[in-house]
Amino acid sequence: MTATRIGRLAAELRDRLGPDQVIDDRPRLRTYECDGLAAYRVVPALVVLPHTAAECALVVRACVAAGVPFVARGSGTGLSGGALPHPDGVLIVTSRLREIRLVSAADERAVVEPGVVNLAVSRAAAPYGYYYAPDPSSQQICSIGGNVAENSGGAHCLKYGFTSNHVLGLQVVTPEGELVRLGGMAPDSPGYDLVGAFVGSEGTLGITTEVTLRLLRVPESVRTLLAAFTGTDAAGAATSAIIAAGVVPAAVEMMDALAIEAAEAAVRCGYPDGAGAVLIVELDGPAAEVDAQFAEVVALCRANGATELRIAADERERALIWRGRKSAFAAVGRISPDYIVQDGVIPRTALPEVLRRIAELAAERGIRVANVFHAGDGNLHPLVLFDEAVEGQTARAEELSGAILDLCVAYGGSITGEHGVGVDKATYLPRMFTDDDLDTMQLLRCAFDPRGLANPGKIFPTPRLCGEVPGRRKGPHPLQAAGLAEVF
Amino acid sequence: MSTPDLLDALRTGGAAGDGELLRDPDLFRPAGPADVIGGVPARAVAAPTSAAQAAAVLRAAAGLGLRVVARGAGTTVDWGNPPAALDLIVETRRLTGVVEHAAGDLIVVVRAGTRLAELRAALAPAGQQLALDDPVGGATVGGAVAVNISGPRRMGYGTLRDLLIGITLVRVDGVVARAGGRVVKNVAGYDLGKLMIGAYGTLGLVTECVFRLHPVPAAEAYVRCRVPVADGFTRFGRLASAVRGAQFAPVALEVDAPAGGPAELVVLLEGTAAGVAARAEATRRLLGAGAAVDSRPPPWWSRYPWTAGETGLKLTGVLTGVPDLLAATRAVADRHHVPIRVRGSAGTGVLYAGLPASADPEEVARVLDELRGATGEVGGHAVVLTAPDRVRDRVDLWGPVDGLELMRRVKARFDPEARLAPGRFVGGL
Numbered sequence: 003m004t005a006t007r008i009g010r011l012a013a014e015l016r017d018r019l020g021p022d023q024v025i026d027d028r029p030r031l032r033t034y035e036c037d038g039l040a041a042y043r044v045v046p047a048l049v050v051l052p053h054t055a056a057e058c059a060l061v062v063r064a065c066v067a068a069g070v071p072f073v074a075r076g077s078g079t080g081l082s083g084g085a086l087p088h089p090d091g092v093l094i095v096t097s098r099l100r101e102i103r104l105v106s107a108a109d110e111r112a113v114v115e116p117g118v119v120n121l122a123v124s125r126a127a128a129p130y131g132y133y134y135a136p137d138p139s140s141q142q143i144c145s146i147g148g149n150v151a152e153n154s155g156g157a158h159c160l161k162y163g164f165t166s167n168h169v170l171g172l173q174v175v176t177p178e179g180e181l182v183r184l185g186g187m188a189p190d191s192p193g194y195d196l197v198g199a200f201v202g203s204e205g206t207l208g209i210t211t212e213v214t215l216r217l218l219r220v221p222e223s224v225r226t227l228l229a230a231f232t233g234t235d236a237a238g239a240a241t242s243a244i245i246a247a248g249v250v251p252a253a254v255e256m257m258d259a260l261a262i263e264a265a266e267a268a269v270r271c272g273y274p275d276g277a278g279a280v281l282i283v284e285l286d287g288p289a290a291e292v293d294a295q296f297a298e299v300v301a302l303c304r305a306n307g308a309t310e311l312r313i314a315a316d317e318r319e320r321a322l323i324w325r326g327r328k329s330a331f332a333a334v335g336r337i338s339p340d341y342i343v344q345d346g347v348i349p350r351t352a353l354p355e356v357l358r359r360i361a362e363l364a365a366e367r368g369i370r371v372a373n374v375f376h377a378g379d380g381n382l383h384p385l386v387l388f389d390e391a392v393e394g395q396t397a398r399a400e401e402l403s404g405a406i407l408d409l410c411v412a413y414g415g416s417i418t419g420e421h422g423v424g425v426d427k428a429t430y431l432p433r434m435f436t437d438d439d440l441d442t443m444q445l446l447r448c449a450f451d452p453r454g455l456a457n458p459g460k461i462f463p464t465p466r467l468c469g470e471v472p473g474r475r476k477g478p479h480p481l482q483a484a485g486l487a488e489v490f
Numbered sequence: 491m492s493t494p495d496l497l498d499a500l501r502t503g504g505a506a507g508d509g510e511l512l513r514d515p516d517l518f519r520p521a522g523p524a525d526v527i528g529g530v531p532a533r534a535v536a537a538p539t540s541a542a543q544a545a546a547v548l549r550a551a552a553g554l555g556l557r558v559v560a561r562g563a564g565t566t567v568d569w570g571n572p573p574a575a576l577d578l579i580v581e582t583r584r585l586t587g588v589v590e591h592a593a594g595d596l597i598v599v600v601r602a603g604t605r606l607a608e609l610r611a612a613l614a615p616a617g618q619q620l621a622l623d624d625p626v627g628g629a630t631v632g633g634a635v636a637v638n639i640s641g642p643r644r645m646g647y648g649t650l651r652d653l654l655i656g657i658t659l660v661r662v663d664g665v666v667a668r669a670g671g672r673v674v675k676n677v678a679g680y681d682l683g684k685l686m687i688g689a690y691g692t693l694g695l696v697t698e699c700v701f702r703l704h705p706v707p708a709a710e711a712y713v714r715c716r717v718p719v720a721d722g723f724t725r726f727g728r729l730a731s732a733v734r735g736a737q738f739a740p741v742a743l744e745v746d747a748p749a750g751g752p753a754e755l756v757v758l759l760e761g762t763a764a765g766v767a768a769r770a771e772a773t774r775r776l777l778g779a780g781a782a783v784d785s786r787p788p789p790w791w792s793r794y795p796w797t798a799g800e801t802g803l804k805l806t807g808v809l810t811g812v813p814d815l816l817a818a819t820r821a822v823a824d825r826h827h828v829p830i831r832v833r834g835s836a837g838t839g840v841l842y843a844g845l846p847a848s849a850d851p852e853e854v855a856r857v858l859d860e861l862r863g864a865t866g867e868v869g870g871h872a873v874v875l876t877a878p879d880r881v882r883d884r885v886d887l888w889g890p891v892d893g894l895e896l897m898r899r900v901k902a903r904f905d906p907e908a909r910l911a912p913g914r915f916v917g918g919l
């Protein structure tokens with residue numbers, strides 16, 4: 003039944019779009035079976051690669067007519083299984099929607115198709131002295147459409163915010179197949195802020211086919227320092243002191259001893275010997291401000307027990323400081339055969355306490371956890387290290403990873419700061435929200451997608467199969483291994 | 491039903507278990523002469539003290555099929571269309587106060603009826619602020635969210651959509667729902683807060699908000715410059731784009747263009763004392779002869795260019811369109827002999843225009859038509875925020891809206907019987 007329905011759909015789409023835009027042979031379908039969270043794999047029934055928004059709408063309308071679910075896919079770097087295909091559905095891949103339609107520095111806007119890679123926007127704007135601020139570590143490969151769907155962040159969102167703060171307009175194919183424009187080039191479009199509602203909706207409210215982005219003027223000055231501390235408590239105290247002083251750094255990143263060890267093993271970043279934790283603090287803005295505040299940050303690091311301070315003298319030294327940080331995620335592959343990447347948020351002031359609790363939970367289970375994270379906004383990325391070959395370790399690691407999320411919720415935080423809920427954390431959502439909250443969110447969902455065809459089974463809890471636990475990964479991500487993506 | 495009967499029915503209504511909440515003697519009262527919204531009188535007023543009590547009120551109202559409008563301080567309650575019908579005003583007068591200010595985490599949890607000024611006072615001792623201007627003066631948090639107010643500093647800090655990180659709302663059926671949370675970085679679940687901002691109370695009653703805060707800067711400076719505009723705002727446009735193109739990171743770039751004569755351009759810089767002094771001086775030099783640095787804002791700063799009873803418009807466009815829009819407004823004013831004052835954020839493309847109460851509604855309608863044309867050409871919109879009744883009767887306040895069909899579907903899901911602020915919003919929603 004489903005097979006013939008898909009067969010008819012494939013024939014229709016091949017007929018209307020051309021044969022090279024429709025994939026239904028098993029070997030090629032299999033290349034789309036997972037996104038960046040490879041623990042989940044589903045082979046889609048059909049893959050379609052539209053060239054235009056109109057084609058995208060045509061595909062969705064065909065899905066609606068056939069009653070077949072569809073899933074959008076950008077670059078497939080998502081870490082929560084958001085682009086995991088539906089076994090009886092169509093995967094709509096945006097990789098051929100790669101045009102940068104407009105870069106207007108004078109208007110501080112770029113208009114791009116959804117398959118455009120994040121970094122390409124900043125590259126296109128660079129000649130004018132502008133850039134696109136959200137910088138997920140996957141920015142060399144992830145798509146703007148994926149960023150919009152996940153409301154992606156990056157190391158610099160402490161000061162500049164997330165994708166949602168930088169998207170002004172969208173063209174969207176609704177789950178009913180209509181092509182609509184929301185928002186626009188100018189701010190404050192009248193009516194409901196459906197752009198705001200769409201950003202972060204993980205492909206469940208439709209497919210975006212064009213995105214209007216805000217561009218920012220490149221800052222006059224950027225200054226970066228690396229500070230070593232005896233442990234995460236002292237580094238956390240320094241972070242708090244910096245924020246309390248009224249400084250808003252562009253980034254404050256922390257690594258603990260285990261993460262430093264991994265980074266040293268991988269890239270010999272030469273961080274200070276014996277450091278229990280390091281902080282990377284970056285300030286940007288007008289030189290006159292940055293210089294004054296930088297001196298303050300240096301003093302606060304010293305006052306909070308920094309054992310060593312390194313200040314980047316030039317772009318090369320700045321890159322060197324960031325190198326250890328950016329490699330840390332892939333680097334844990336050097337010190338552990340398997341690992342889980344977790345993404346949770348806590349109020350920043352709870353950092354020392356939560357890190358201690360994580361260490362206790364880890365010790366109780368005989369599992370190691372490396373911490374590499376956005377300290378400025380309390381966005382933790384604990385890396386839970388384990389060895390599948392050791393009897394029982396996998397289960398203990400998965401259990402620990404879940405316990406860390408519970409800890410985030412218990413401290414008033416969130417189960418995800420930037421990677422999204424996807425399929426991976428759908429069953430965790432009720433730990434943050436009541437049934438009433440979730441039902442209210444469903445009202446929005448139903449307004450856009452009454453048939454439930456857009457990326458079904460993502461975000462919102464559905465009956466869960468046994469053995470699914472958030473965040474499980476093995477080895478470095480293929481994209482990292484290929485040197486294509488940096489880390490968190 | 492007579493008003494006393496209606497009050498009785500409300501007090502004894504709701505769902506099982508609402509009895510105690512609804513019996514509060516201060517909760518309901520009959521509407522008085524001031525309980526009129528957009529010219530439409532209400533029959534009763536409720537003043538809940540908590541989300542739970544507000545929910546009970548809405549459940550009781552649902553049972554009676556009442557049409558409900560929320561009211562904060564009432565400063566912008568006449569914005570938008572008058573409600574198509576009105577039975578009950580739910581006011582947030584007793585739903586006030588800071589629930590929690592976590593200074594170390596730079597967030598605040600605040601009840602919807604709290605005035606922005608009160609919030610400012612509560613946060614100031616910690617050297618923190620909600621970086622939102624209050625151009626109406628006296629607005630409450632809930633009212634600010636409902637009509638999405640913003641002022642000069644939106645250039646540096648963004649608007650409510652950038653500041654609101656969590657929300658509690660009561661649905662028209664009396665269900666309390668939350669979205670977002672207490673941490674700035676959070677992508678769990680749909681961002682219903684965004685949907686409530688600027689929705690004019692048509693989707694739910696906001697009872698509590700969580701905001702991210704910013705440190706109060708150590709120093710600020712206003713660089714002011716008079717700009718002759720006989721050249722059709724060409725020089726103004728050049729100066730504004732020079733300021734944006736420089737790397738001084740201004741927090742505001744405002745224009746004030748009275749009905750005639752030169753315009754004023756003002757740049758606000760914030761930061762450390764030394765940094766601000768240096769940047770202000772550099773900005774002054776950039777703006778050239780006639781520019782001066784001031785430690786205080788001009789008197790018109792963060793005020794809409796109209797007073798009660800006048801017509802107030804919001805005009806938006808792309809940044810390069812701002813000079814065109816300013817010039818178009820002057821030209822339209824001359825053509826129709828209606829003096830128009832314009833003021834707003836030249837740094838983000840959001841301007842406001844004030845037309846005198848005495849202006850002939852037919853002329854105002856023509857002015858609006860032409861300004862809709864002018865804003866449309868620069869990718870923006872012209873919306874009438876407030877106007878005298880005779881103007882309201884004559885014009886479409888909202889104008890064309892993209893995505894209206896989807897908005898209708900959203901409204902239909904949240905408020906299927908169209909009982910929340912019916913007709914106040916775009917497309918008669």
Ligand SMILES: Cc1cc2nc3c(=O)[nH]c(=O)nc-3n(C[C@H](O)[C@H](O)[C@H](O)COP(=O)(O)OP(=O)(O)OC[C@H]3O[C@@H](n4cnc5c(N)ncnc54)[C@H](O)[C@@H]3O)c2cc1C
Pocket residue numbers: 037038073074075076077078079080081083084085096116137138139140143144145146147148149150151152153154155156157204205206208209210211420421457479481482487488489490
């Ligand atoms: C090494 C590495 C580092 C990373 N670092 C970061 C980081 O620092 N910060 C961060 O936030 N994330 C990070 N990520 C996660 C990931 O890169 C982001 O979530 C990214 O936005 C996903 O983009 P994508 O194009 O790969 O989307 P996909 O993975 O293809 O899809 C993600 C979601 O978007 C939906 N989607 C895709 N395109 C569209 C569209 N056009 N319309 C509607 N929905 C669509 C999909 O259905 C899916 O739900 C990292 C990932 C990796 C592998």
